[in-house]
Amino acid sequence: MRLDYPSNIKIIRVPCTGKVDVMHLLGAIQKGADGVYAVGCMEGACHYNEGNLRARERVMHVQKLLEEVGIEGDRVRMYNLSSGEGPTFAAYAKEMTEHIKKLGPNPLSRRKKTK
């Protein structure tokens, strides 16, 4: 399809979004990522029945943890699509990039640079 999506996105492949742990998401922000999002299969279509639903719960939990810490929870999001939807994948990548650009850099790395 040769679709374009923003080059700032680094893809980490997992067998299922059910593999994505709270520490993976939290650790990415801790290490300075401006945003993280999990892209899972459509709800109700998980090959492992509930992997993407578990991921959604964890994403929501991390959003809460980040708010407690003083970082915008919305830097972490969950998207759903089916494996045949390349254009939707690219569209979500653009949407997430624009959303994070609006929020600005990760408060932790912003702090490092000003010093």
Added chain:
Amino acid sequence: MIVAKRKPFNEIKSLLKDYKKVLNVGCGTCVAVCLAGGEKEVAILNAELDMARKIEDNPVEMGAITVERQCDMEYLEVLDSMVNEYDALLSMACGAGIQFLAERYPGKPVLPAVDTTFIGVNQAVGWYEERCRSCSSCVLGLTGGICPVTMCAKGLYNGPCGGTNNGSCEIDKNQPCAWYMIYERLKGQNRLDCIMEITPPPEWQNQIPRTVIQPGYKKPEKA
């Protein structure tokens, strides 16, 4: 197992506000199983504290270790060589573990990161329900395996109160009446005569910390 839940983040943060280097000690037994204070929860809390303190321009160095059990002396030994490097210890164990840690290192502030909640069972991943109040005088043999101290809002030993309402407790219709459940269970087992046994009141008053020495384990007196 002993079930605990993590304290609110702001409470933990405020307990640690004056310390620059803190060792977070997890416990690998009950609180790890109930997903409150094991190795993973130590990592999550440390990440949160690290980020929060960086944002406040007051960084904290968080150490992490999870011992098998904080309520067992032999597992605390490994900490002896580490604690001096830290200003304070944060414990994610139950109240017993936290106190045992504080007892071993009386010169160090030992701070709790979880609220110990109850002795309970695991109904599903992450879902726990209370079953025992460790009252020291178990009557489960007479009550069909349902504890009236824990499951009855009034902790009644000898039958329901006047508030029993078609199987529900008067405090909440979603809360089953313990004595109704006991009656149904005993009836199913043809053991309704058990319900007629009177259990005398327990010794609730003047409770001091209890000690148990199992038979055959008393320390030999010196000859």
